[in-house]
Amino acid sequence: MALATYALLCFGSLFSIVDPFAALPVFLALVGAQPPEAQRRTALRAAVTLLVLLLTFGLAGTLIFKFFGITLSAFKIAGGIVLFGLGLEMMRAKDSDLRSTEAERTEAETKEDVGVIPLGIPLLSGPGAIATTMVLVGKAEGPAQHAAIFMAIGAVALITFLVLRSAPVVARVLGRTGINLIGRIMGLILAALAMQFILDGIREAFPKIIG
Structure with a gap:
């Protein structure tokens, strides 16, 4: 895969799964009454949490696969299933429990600092974002493409x-x-991406059956 194509794939995939626009209602519900400076600090903590978590799993992805004895093809299939479910919920404009549960959102209302939890984790960088990052890192070929995925995370x-x-x-x-319209478009892109992950995983797991 060409570098430019891979870079666009990384950015589009990660932006679709993170979908900061979908986090706006929760963000405003938690900190909307605070002064602008406090809102800015919370937004910064949430974004830094997203950056650190995805970079960590991106760098450690290969080690995690080896430690648990998981093949990339199996992770693509499992990750694709998770992402497909999330994509369907996004297209229905529903709040997914994969992002954050009702109990977590209720608990967050009593916290003074919500930038790390639940905004950074799991609203922005939940299981779907982590799975997408690890699959994309597994698809990277060479240092340039590895750099591209980390630049996409930063962007x-x-x-x-x-x-x-x-x-x-x-x-x-x-x-x-x-916001719902953007979420539905992102959900459609995410569902298509999930199906591609699943198909790639099946093709890699059974190369002699599926050419």
Whole structure:
């Protein structure tokens, strides 16, 4: 796969699964009443948490596979199934428990600092984002493509910070309908990506049966 194609795949995949626009309602519910400076600090902590977690799993992905004896093809199939379910829920404009459960959202309302939990983890960098990162790292060929996935993670984290920092303005411009529309488009992209992961995993697991 060409470097430019792989880089676009990484950015598009990660941006679709992180989907900072879907986090806007939760972000505003938790910190919307706080001063702008406090909202900016929370947005920064959430974005940094996203960056650190995905970079960690991206760097340690191969070691995790070896430690547990998991093949990349098996992880692609399992990750694809998880992402497909999340994509379907996004297309139905539903809050997925894969991102955060109702209990976690309720508990977060009593916390003073929500930037790390639940915004950074698991709302932005939940199981779906982690699985996508590890699959993409497994697909990388050579140092250039490995660098591309880490740059994509950085770009997504930066955009996430900018979106959350401007949450009141973005939410007012888009409205709930606009946010749901973006979520449905991201869900469709994510579902298609998930199916590609599953097909790639099956093809790699059974190369003699599926050419």
